[in-house]
Amino acid sequence: MQKRVLIDSLQFSLTIDRLCHQLIEHYSNFENTAIIGVQPRGTQLAERIVKRLHEIQPDSKFKFGKLDITFYRDDFRQKGKPLTANETAIDFSIENSNVVLVDDVLYTGRTIRSALDAILDFGRPTAVELLVLIDRRMHRNLPIEANYIGKEIDSITTEKVKVEWKETEGKDKVWIINE
Amino acid sequence: MSALSQKHLIGIKHLQKSDLELIFDTAKNFKDVLQRPIKKVPSLRDITIANLFFEDSTRTRISFELAEKRLSADTINFSASGSSVKKGETLLDTVNNILAMKVDMIVMRHSSSGAPAFLAKHINANIINAGDGTHEHPTQGLLDAFSVLEKFGTLKGLNYLIIGDIKHSRVAGSDIPLLLKMGAKVKVTGPPTLIPKYIEELGVTYEPNLRKALEWCDVANVLRIQLERMDIKFIPSLREYSLYYGINKELLDSISKDITIMHPGPINRGVELNSDVADSKQSLVLQQVENGVAIRMAVLYLLAGRG
Known part of the structure; x- marks a missing residue:
């Protein structure tokens, strides 16, 4: 097994800062905007972004939610066992509001396809944008692209991208692993 | 990620504690789904489920049917009255004929204890016991x-x-x-x-x-x-x-x-x-x-x- 660091702790915080500033540039005070993390790993990124946004711009008015997409996946029954669901916590309507979906890694685009399906069950948003920490470009199965990208990488299918968090693994780091 | 230890749900006595906990955890997620404005998810859209009720029921039958529809499954309903059971068709024949129409799961209520267990031995579809005689529900x-x-x-x-x-x-x-x-x-x-x-x-x-x-x-x-x-x-x-x-x-x-x-x-x-x-x-x-x-x-x- 080979692994190498894609993003180290310093770069990690710079990237988060840049993504936050890009969001502020686009949404200014986040009126009528919801930031929604895709469970389970997108939520961790979303929580970090939300925390940083509050530090940079304390009067930000966005709402924050978590979206579980398990029941909307298209590979149900193909994995040989059922997929275990996570909590969905969206206690507001997204009807006519802007939504920023947040996930850690964009790969085939199928997760985001499911998330788009799932989000429509909470109302009709005005617009949906996508923020990801890592974009594994060249592997898309569907015509889905991110609006805000932490880092674009070229990888091969046998490689895996792993995001580690200060809160759970002790350090913010992104690895690329070849098994 | 875990899976149930059983292919069918015939009785609680066949389940392990971990199965029960998995069912409760999943039910909690579905209870959330049922509170939403759109109470439906597409998970089972490629699944067909037959509800075979050889005995009367209101709650269980509506509840199963609603659960199936909330999961986007296709459903067919069958009740013993008004069917060929009256003409003398056996349980196994009835079910095999329904399965020949490409049904994936069977929900069955029957007045004879052990009817779902009997079916489980003879057919391939997943069977869910919706009450069998005086045995289990x-x-x-x-x-x-x-x-x-x-x-x-x-x-x-x-x-x-x-x-x-x-x-x-x-x-x-x-x-x-x-x-x-x-x-x-x-x-x-x-x-x-x-x-x-x-x-x-x-x-x-x-x-x-x-x-x-x-x-x-x-x-x-x-x-x-x-x-x-x-x-x-x-x-x-x-x-x-x-x-x-x-x-x-x-x-x-x-x-x-x-x-x-x-x-x-x-x-x-x-x-x-x-x-x-x-x-x-x-x-x-x-x-x-x-x-x-x-x-x-x-x-x-x-x-x-x-x-």
Whole structure:
């Protein structure tokens, strides 16, 4: 097994800062905007972004939610066992509001396809944008692209991208692993 | 990520504690789905489910059908009256003919104990027992336990009382093993003629005195007197039964603690349960029905996902 660091702790915080500033540039005070993390790993990124946004711009008015997409996946029954669901916590309507979906890694685009399906069950948003920490470009199965990208990488299918968090693994780091 | 240990849901006694916990966790997620403006997910859109009801049912049948529709499955309904069963077709033939039309799952209620277990041996589709004779009614057991779990947070150490016709009750047949597996203590009460002879071998105790039993319990599940299953007289009259084992507000008020009351439905009001209790705050009856859909969604989802 080979692994190498894609993003180290310093770069990690710079990237988060840049993504936050890009969001502020686009949404200014986040009126009528919801930031929604895709469970389970997108939520961790979303929580970090939300925390940083509050530090940079304390009067930000966005709402924050978590979206579980398990029941909307298209590979149900193909994995040989059922997929275990996570909590969905969206206690507001997204009807006519802007939504920023947040996930850690964009790969085939199928997760985001499911998330788009799932989000429509909470109302009709005005617009949906996508923020990801890592974009594994060249592997898309569907015509889905991110609006805000932490880092674009070229990888091969046998490689895996792993995001580690200060809160759970002790350090913010992104690895690329070849098994 | 985990999967159920069983391919079918025939009875609680075949399930492990980890299966039960998985079902409860999944049901919680589905309960969230049911609170949303759009109460539907596309998980089972490529699955066809046949609901075979060889015996009458309102709640269970509607609950299963709703659960299937909320999961986007295609459903077909079958009831014994008005079918070729009347012409003498065997159970296995009937089911095989339905399966020949590419059905993936079978939900079955039957008046003969063991009918779903028999089918499971002969066919390939997933089978869910929706009540078989006097044997088990696993989804009712699951929704009972889930409702109690929701209210008390845990089943461990809880005192659970089942009142009434234990002998003919498939609800008791599922509740008893389920609650024992989850660490609750179970007692039964009712007229001695309606208590199975070797009940204590299941790990429960029998208390003939209703008042003593109520003083002991945190939750009381009141069963229906099933006259349709009694081919001989087990009790002198409904009035007498009601006098000794009927639950009313006066009786509950005279007990030193607040007891949660459950009933699997349909209620014979005034016989085993009085309206002043059935419609009171102590009653979990409607929560049970509400949770039924979420529990059945969880069971269908988990079994379908196993393939």
